[in-house]
Amino acid sequence: MIDDLSPALILIFGGALMPLLPRNGRNIVLFGAPIAALTQLCLMTPGNHVLWELFGHQLVTVRVDSLSFIWALIFCIAACINSLYSQHLRQGAEMGRLQDASGLIYAGAGVGAVLAGDLITLFVYWELTAIASVFLIWASRTEKAIQTGIRYLIIQVGSGVLLLAGALLLLNTTGSIAFDHIGLETTGGKLIFLAFGIKCAFPLLHNWLQDSYPQATPTGTVVLSAFTTKLAVYALARGFAGEEILIWIGATMTAFPIFFAVIENDLRRVLAYSLNNQLGFMVVGVGIGTDLAINGAAAHAFCHILYKALLFMSMGAVLHRVGTMKASELGGLYKSMPLTTFFCIIGAMSISAFPMFSGFVSKSMILTAAAEEHMWVVWCVLLMASAGVMDHSGIKIPFFTFFAHDQGHKVEEAPTNMLWAMGITAFLCVAIGVYPAPLYALLPNPELAMQYNPYTSDHVVAQLQLLFFSALAFVVLFRTGLYPPEIRSTNLDTDWVYRRLIPRALTPVLNYSFSLVDRVKESIDQVTSLAGVWLGRQFSNGYLVRDAGSASMVGIAMIVFAAALLWGYL
Amino acid sequence: MSNQKKDGDEKRWLDNPKNVSKLVYLLVAACILSVLADFVWSRHGHFSFEEIPAFYAVYGFVAYCFIVLSAKQLRRILKRDENYYD
Numbered sequence: 001m002i003d004d005l006s007p008a009l010i011l012i013f014g015g016a017l018m019p020l021l022p023r024n025g026r027n028i029v030l031f032g033a034p035i036a037a038l039t040q041l042c043l044m045t046p047g048n049h050v051l052w053e054l055f056g057h058q059l060v061t062v063r064v065d066s067l068s069f070i071w072a073l074i075f076c077i078a079a080c081i082n083s084l085y086s087q088h089l090r091q092g093a094e095m096g097r098l099q100d101a102s103g104l105i106y107a108g109a110g111v112g113a114v115l116a117g118d119l120i121t122l123f124v125y126w127e128l129t130a131i132a133s134v135f136l137i138w139a140s141r142t143e144k145a146i147q148t149g150i151r152y153l154i155i156q157v158g159s160g161v162l163l164l165a166g167a168l169l170l171l172n173t174t175g176s177i178a179f180d181h182i183g184l185e186t187t188g189g190k191l192i193f194l195a196f197g198i199k200c201a202f203p204l205l206h207n208w209l210q211d212s213y214p215q216a217t218p219t220g221t222v223v224l225s226a227f228t229t230k231l232a233v234y235a236l237a238r239g240f241a242g243e244e245i246l247i248w249i250g251a252t253m254t255a256f257p258i259f260f261a262v263i264e265n266d267l268r269r270v271l272a273y274s275l276n277n278q279l280g281f282m283v284v285g286v287g288i289g290t291d292l293a294i295n296g297a298a299a300h301a302f303c304h305i306l307y308k309a310l311l312f313m314s315m316g317a318v319l320h321r322v323g324t325m326k327a328s329e330l331g332g333l334y335k336s337m338p339l340t341t342f343f344c345i346i347g348a349m350s351i352s353a354f355p356m357f358s359g360f361v362s363k364s365m366i367l368t369a370a371a372e373e374h375m376w377v378v379w380c381v382l383l384m385a386s387a388g389v390m391d392h393s394g395i396k397i398p399f400f401t402f403f404a405h406d407q408g409h410k411v412e413e414a415p416t417n418m419l420w421a422m423g424i425t426a427f428l429c430v431a432i433g434v435y436p437a438p439l440y441a442l443l444p445n446p447e448l449a450m451q452y453n454p455y456t457s458d459h460v461v462a463q464l465q466l467l468f469f470s471a472l473a474f475v476v477l478f479r480t481g482l483y484p485p486e487i488r489s490t491n492l493d494t495d496w497v498y499r500r501l502i503p504r505a506l507t508p509v510l511n512y513s514f515s516l517v518d519r520v521k522e523s524i525d526q527v528t529s530l531a532g533v534w535l536g537r538q539f540s541n542g543y544l545v546r547d548a549g550s551a552s553m554v555g556i557a558m559i560v561f562a563a564a565l566l567w568g569y570l
Numbered sequence: 571m572s573n574q575k576k577d578g579d580e581k582r583w584l585d586n587p588k589n590v591s592k593l594v595y596l597l598v599a600a601c602i603l604s605v606l607a608d609f610v611w612s613r614h615g616h617f618s619f620e621e622i623p624a625f626y627a628v629y630g631f632v633a634y635c636f637i638v639l640s641a642k643q644l645r646r647i648l649k650r651d652e653n654y655y656d
Contacts, residue, residue, distance in 0.1 A: 461607045482639065
């Protein structure tokens with residue numbers, strides 16, 4: 001009985017209720033729905049539930065197993081934290097309603113998608129994540145945000161269309177719509193891989209992420225950061241684990257965003273590049289595909305959702321208070337926002353994988369898995385990317401926001417609900433780092449995970465050397481003036497192709513086609529007017545120019561329609 | 571924005587450049603200790619090059635400088651006006 005209710009539907013139903021409820025009711029549902037979904041998920045027995053029949057195919061709308069459970073669990077936890085972080089919105093009048101509704105439905109769609117046991121259910125939730133989440137961007141209500149939201153929606157929905165096309169091709173080839181290992185052998189499989197790749201922000205398909213997340217509201221970005229991309233990592237782990245190409249795609253993803261992050265001025269965009277880089281570690285884990293590597297990818301997704309949310313929350317609090325996200329206009333905020341500073345530093349140390357913080361116990365699994373397979377090139381790239389993480393997320397984010405040059409912003413500390421949300425997330429980041437056993441017990445291969453010990457002297461000393469010397473390099477470069485200054489700028493990325501190149505290239509073609517259409521129209525006008533004059537002369541006193549009553553016109557029209565109807569039937 | 575307040579102008583510990591230098595010395599000390607640790611516990615890595623003393627220290631320092639300095643060059647190609655797309 002209890003297994004018949006999907007946790008996803010609890011969240012989606014709660015979200016749909018939001019616009020109808022008074023403020024107190026919204027507060028109850030906002031916390032009640034994620035907690036109820038989390039409880040329901042934990043109570044469900046492993047296996048396939050809520051089965052539907054569609055055109056002779058079985059839809060498994062809820063599948064609880066060791067791989068889907070950990071993703072659904074962290075999504076429910078993220079939904080709880082998001083509700084707490086955005087609680088102050090309920091004090092405002094109408095602005096919060098849209099974000100509350102879309103946040104809950106989006107979280108529900110994410111949970112539904114990771115629990116989906118077939119490709120059709122996956123497609124439905126896949127598209128719902130796109131449609132529900134775009135309102136978090138549009139809720140900023142700026143011209144820029146609206147345009148960005150449209151671009152985001154086109155790309156996300158496009159990914160869903162590819163998924164559906166791939167699923168149908170796969171059904172044609174294999175006769176099954178089950179969402180299990182898919183592989184790259186079939187055309188359908190390749191299309192689905194591309195669909196997952198878009199959502200996972202593969203290199204060259206990545207730029208929707210950096211384009212859209214910084215345009216959302218302060219709370220919206222926190223919500224966005226949790227679900228879409230990690231859902232894609234889950235989908236890859238389910239459908240394409242062990243595909244070698246993923247190792248190289250993942251390694252590229254860890255490496256290239258760090259260069260962009262160094263020179264980016266908008267700190268939420270820096271975090272978006274950083275998110276891209278962290279996804280790379282997970283994709284490498286999925287590509288290696290051994291039990292240890294899949295454990296590493298799952299553990300890293302779990303930890304990453306928490307510390308990335310923590311970083312986005314601290315930046316959201318700064319944006320909420322100061323009103324800007326530009327590094328060139330921030331600095332010295334530790335004086336007015338000491339607690340936010342503290343939480344941001346915990347997030348920064350977690351993402352940089354300092355021992356005793358969450359990133360350390362998950363990332364080291366992926367690096368060990370790469371080393372065990374003797375992939376020294378990939379391993380070296382991951383290690384370099386780790387030094388890059390130390391720069392853009394470990395140092396740049398906290399340093400240029402809260403320290404560096406004091407820009408004289410005298411603001412209040414973040415609202416209490418934001419501080420609680422950051423505090424709880426920071427606690428989880430440290431708790432997982434200090435005592436990873438409960439997390440390891442939840443991983444897809446728990447027996448193997450429980451044997452894994454991240455705290456060997458080799459690991460700890462190696463990581464500390466890497467991080468301390470990266471920090472030393474920062475000090476040297478900063479003090480010698482070699483570190484690139486934070487300046488107001490836009491850096492070109494692949495979005496330049498569809499925001500500038502294609503529109504510019506198409507403009508002459510479109511102009512020419514419009515002028516061609518105009519000329520054709522003119523010619524037709526001339527011909528018809530000439531014909532009119534000629535006809536007028538021919539029938540100047542004839543039947544065609546005689547006045548007719550409206551009743552007879554209606555009569556003629558009725559006869560014509562009746563004739564058309566009859567013609568249609570016959 | 572709307573939440574600017576006036577207090578908080580007093581001097582803080584970090585406002586003194588000498589104290590910032592103290593933090594830098596602390597970092598240097600941490601760096602030295604982390605390298606010395608390599609001579610206390612000999613490392614057994616998966617790759618032979620991991621066993622070179624201070625391998626991670628050199629790798630971290632060089633990788634960091636490479637990333638930052640090459641990104642600086644990247645800026646020459648990619649940097650546009652802030653309102654480029656508007």
